[in-house]
Amino acid sequence: MENTKILLLDDREENLISLKAILNRDDITIFATTSPNEALRIVWENEIAVALVDVQMPGMDGFEFAETLASNPKTREILIVFVTAISKETTFAVRGLKTGAIDYLYKPLDPYITNAKVDSLIRLARSQREIREKNRLLENYATIVTNSPDIICTVQADSGRILSINPSVKTILNLDPEKLINISMLDLLVEPMRSGLQSVLINQTYLSGDTIVVEDQFFGKFRQPVWLELRIMYKNRLLFINLHDIEKRKAHELALVEARSLADKSRKVKEAFLANMSHEIRTPLNGIIGIGNLLEATDLDSQQRELLEMLLHSSGSLLNILNDILDISKIDEGKFSILPTPTNLSVVGKGIVDLMRFKADEKRLQLSLSVDKEIPDSMLIDGMRLNQILMNLVGNALKFTHAGYVKLKIQHMGVSGDLHEVRFSVEDSGIGISEDRISAIFSAYGQATLETSHNYGGTGLGLTISQKLVLLMDSELKVASQFQKGSEFYFTVMLKDANQKQEKKSIVSFKSLTPYFGKKVLVAEDNHINSLLINKYLTTWLIDTTLVVNGKEAVDAVQNEEFDLIIMDTRMPEMDGFQAASFLRKELKVSTPILSLSATVLEEDLRQAIESGMNDTLSKPFEPVKLHEKIGKLLSISV
The missing domain is CATH 3.30.565.10 (Histidine kinase-like ATPase, C-terminal domain)
Structure with missing residues (x-):
């Protein structure tokens, strides 16, 4: 604790020495002087709490000195005790008290009485200082509350009634603060029974001692809803609530939600478009390239082979354009x-x-x-x-x-x-x-x-x-x-450096691939050309092939005959490949491996194929060697 500062003023040096000896303590800082003018300088420059002043002094007596201190706001709070050898007549005592003194000490000084009075005065000075400090803080808080842009109010915790509220309620909610006293704050809400404040009051969550933050809609100007953020603190059975206008933030959040929803819708439309485009283009393109591969395996003269090369080159260019469009989409979405x-x-x-x-x-x-x-x-x-x-x-x-x-x-x-x-x-x-x-x-x-x-x-x-x-x-x-x-x-x-060499892959004709003699495969494909193409590959590999045109026919075929493998397009009329695979797995408990043959290369479709029960996927247009490889892998597994 800071030492209490005491002024000793007496025109006789020996009296000052005596007082210093009596008051010599660690919790007191003493300023002593024989000059009233010097004493005025001391009180101006230091926060003196108590002054022990001699009454009879030449030039300026104690009464005049006390009156001077009382006349200045900076020094009027100093507690003055007169030290005098004059008799204890009533007239002197009254005059001293009128000039601002609160007590007398009479010479010769009794050390015990002097210390006791000084102790009392020190406690009084400290109490007054604390009161003045608290008053200043209260004035500052009152100024802050009055001028705050937020609504600040005190509310009874048990009833929700408003006890005090600052003028900002007029600016934010267009309500007169005087008319809100003793009104329930719940009456100002758009939906009081579903509000965060109602929940706080009913559940008494404020008793935890933590600051509680909720958001509620209040009626504003022309009864228009206004979003406010409530920061609630509890003390002495009162709620101290700060209400901040978050209408702009809420509007921004709503705009973000709407923008996100629109973006999701746009993404789904885009994905659907890309999937359909991929399917519609890749399906006939697979037929063109596949037929070209079949022709390449036949005897052709030089002119026919040149025309075939032009056909395959043009098909490859078209496939590159399609891949370009799909690639740019996947890269932009971070799926690459x-x-x-x-x-x-x-x-x-x-x-x-x-x-x-x-x-x-x-x-x-x-x-x-x-x-x-x-x-x-x-x-x-x-x-x-x-x-x-x-x-x-x-x-x-x-x-x-x-x-x-x-x-x-x-x-x-x-x-x-x-x-x-x-x-x-x-x-x-x-x-x-x-x-x-x-x-x-x-x-x-x-x-x-x-x-x-x-x-x-x-x-x-x-x-x-x-x-x-x-x-x-x-x-x-x-x-x-x-x-x-x-x-x-x-x-x-x-x-x-990978420290290993790469070998250039050689092109293998589908006719030279290992046959799968005796294997039975069901092919569900609605495109006639692709169906004929796949059938040509499979029969070349000595596979017994059954062809159907949709998922429903595939389900019927599986119920009537056993197959070693099912190759199924994902997009077909009546029942698509996803639905057929799911029905085979869940309803019929069929364990036959299923290869998804799709004209889409989007990850969503590939994932959906696996989730529906298919074992692997192959995208159109495909190389015959890739189809052969997938078949070989799936023929050796069972679900």
Whole structure:
């Protein structure tokens, strides 16, 4: 505790020495002087609580000194005790009390009486100081409450009646604060019986001592609902409630909910559209490519084979466009991932150049590949996505180059720790890109000019997808170009040495695949061409095949005959593949393996197939070798 400060004023030095000796204590700080003027300076500069003042002094007596202190707000609270040798006549006592003194000490001083009175005065001074401090705090709180932008009120805990409320209730709820006294706060609510405040009052949750926060709607101006946040504290059977206007926040939350709902609806519409588009395009495309594969296995003359190659190339281009649209959707929704696997970069580059060679020869362009010898034989990278990126870049370069060259370069830029810096670039001598159009070429459906799509074809998605794939590899696709002189597209990635070589896969004819003699397979497919195509593959592999056109016929067939495997399209009339699989598993308890054959590649459809009871999935258009592989895997399992 802070020491109490006491002033001793006496014109005789020996009296001051005597008083100091009597009052010498650790809890008292003494200021002593023989000069009234010096004493006035001391009380002005220090918070003096008690002053022991001699009455008879030359120049300014004790009465005049006391009157001076009483006249100033800063010093009027000092407790004054007169010290005098004058007789105890009533007139002197009355005059002293009128000037502000609260007691007398008579010389010669009795040490016990002096200490006792000083103790009493110190306690009184401290009590007065605490009262003044609390009054100041109350005044500050009153000012804060009065001027607060929030509604602040006190409420009886047992009844909910308002005992006091600040003027902000007029601003927020357009209610007169004076008229709300003794009114139940529940009467101000839009739905009092379902309110958070009602729950607090009934359950007495405020007794926990914690601040309780609830949100309720109150009637505002013109009886319009207003959302307020209530912060409730309990003390001495009273609730102290702060009500904050959260109408804007609630409106924002509602807007977010509506926006989220709209986004969910839009996403579902988009997914449904993509699924339908994928199914409607992939189903006939599977037939076209499949028939092309069947024709390829027959005896053809040179002209027929050339026409077949054009057919398969056009089908492949259409499939690439469809994949571009689906890929950009999956990447944008974050449903796309990069899966690094050991990859031979030379093999990837050579495969692309070999595949695109015919197009370069058609346009009499020089197509070349250069791979630095410092690059390890096997690097960890997503080879399929790398192939997709480079195919896009080389294809674009060939498309926009009419004379000269296209170069695919894979360069070793250096080593950092266990990482190799590899730069991939495609350089051409084509039409180039004007500086003002470079930024547009990476945007979805963006091309260098409006005439580009008409003159050269394509969706304009290739570079967008390539850029997004490169970004997923922690790099960035960049371009350097001069209009009418050529372009270079390039990106650099940090790769680990996989320490194993990749072998180029050889193309296997479906006729040479291992037969499944004696196996019985049920095929449910509503598209006639796809049904004939699958039947051709299966019969070539010596499989006894039964064909039906929808899920209902598939269910009937399974009830009448046993099969080793069911291959079922997911989208069919009357009963689709999902419904048929679920019925077979749950109602008929059939354990025959089921392969989902779907023209959609969306993860939602693939997941639904597994959840409905199917064992595996295969997306159209498919390679015969992939179908053969899936059949072999499923024939060896049972549910």
